[in-house]
Amino acid sequence: MDLGLKGYTIPLKHVFTISRESYTNQDTIIVSLAQNGKIGYGEATDNPYYGITVASMQEEINAIRPKIEAFDMDSPERFHAFLVNEGLSNFAICALDLAANDLYGKLQDKPLYEIWGTDTSRYPISNYTIGIDTIEKMVAKMKEVPWPIYKIKLGTDEDVRIVTELRQHTDAIFRVDANCAWSPEETIKNAPALKELGVEFIEQPLKADNWEGMELVAHNTVLPIIADESCILESDVEKCGMHFNGINIKLTKCGGLTPARRMIKQAKDLGLQVMVGCMTESTVGISAIAQLLPQLDYVDMDGAMLLAEEIATGVSMNPDGSVVFPTKPGSGISLL
Structure with missing residues (x-):
């Protein structure tokens, strides 16, 4: 295979703030894998919380470039196992795994969801994320993008007030994400008010x-609790099953589509709800997430909508949240 690497710094439409950080640009790496005249694309974003940068991913991947280019893409699963054995970070593995899956689908001339035997006639609608800001600006951001489901980032001294004010301006479903900022007592206290305000989880x-x-919360809260930072790897799923109602799988954190599909099955076997989330990826990463849609209960794939610029074509969403799947095979990605 021929390997290509390119880093991008993509500006966001608005400053994006969660409980632990704010940023105005998203750094991301795009990987391309070419074989037999077909090109597959994958992506992974940088992440200060996990100590990952575009430069560190490039260094990791370039260190084994000859081995990657000598690999014959006959199975994304075999390629993923090879990458794990080489000791790459999950973020770097994710970019390569997404590219490998896209390439595999293009070599088979079929979309990935079709290769996996799933039907896109039914799938969950993505939420649209409202980052932490002044209440006035959060309302303005919500009005800017009318949407059927909003995820509201929280972790302030006035979280219930924020949701109360936002509720005055929409009948949409709400989800809230505190990104590790609350105590057990705060969670249990906030949950009844949030439920009354139409928060789903x-x-x-x-x-x-x-x-x-989390065990205390699990036994005393009136809303379902979904794991994110507590569920990174396949080995985390079973433990989360004893403390949460569901899990949010991030492809960058677990290492791509290949382990994510195994995590989905494991979670469902445990009776957990399954969500896949994004990390403000471009359409490259979002199109990979979309291939999993028929297998999911919830999805957060609004990353490309938060960007001021686009670098690829692929899966897109209509104003009502419905998904437009491209006619191209694999994940349907082409770089601009």
């Missing part, structure tokens, strides 16, 4: 390793 209210606190 709370995502990762406590610090990722606060398992004792």
Whole structure:
């Protein structure tokens, strides 16, 4: 295979703030894998929380470039196992795995969801994320993009007030994500008011390793709790099954589509709800997520909508949240 790497710094439409950080641009790496005249594309974003940069991913991948280019793409699963054995970070593995899956689908001349035997006639609608800001600006951002489901980032001293004010301006479904900022007591206290305000679930209210606190919340909250930072790897799913109602799988954190598909099956076997989320990826990463849609209960794939510029074509969404799947095989991606 021929390997290509390119880093991008993509400006966001608005400053994006969660409980622990703010940013105005998204750094991301796009990987291309070419074989037999077909090109597959994958993506992974940088992430200060996990110590990942575009430069670090490029260094990792270039260190094994000869081995990658000598690999014959006959199976994304075999390629993923090879990457894990080489000791790459999950973020770097994700970019390569997404490219490998896209390439495999293009070599088979079929979309990935079709290769996996799933039907796109039914799928969950993505939420649209409202980052932390002044209440006035959060309302303005919501009005800017009328949408059927909003994820509201929280972790301030006035979280219930924020949701109360936003509710005055829409009948949409709400989900809230505290990104590890709450205590168990705060979560249990906030949940009834949030439920009254039409919140569907709370995502990762406590610090990722606060398992004792999460057990307390699990037995005392009136809203479902979805794991995010507590569920990174395949090995985390079983433990989350004892403390959460569902999990949010991020492709960049788990290492791509290949492990994500195994995590979905494992979670469903445990009776957990399954969500896949994004990390403000471009259409390259979002198109890969979309291939999983028929297998999911919830999805957060609005990353490309938050960007001021686009670098690829592929899956897109209509104003009502419905998905436009491209006619191209694989993940349907082409770079601009």
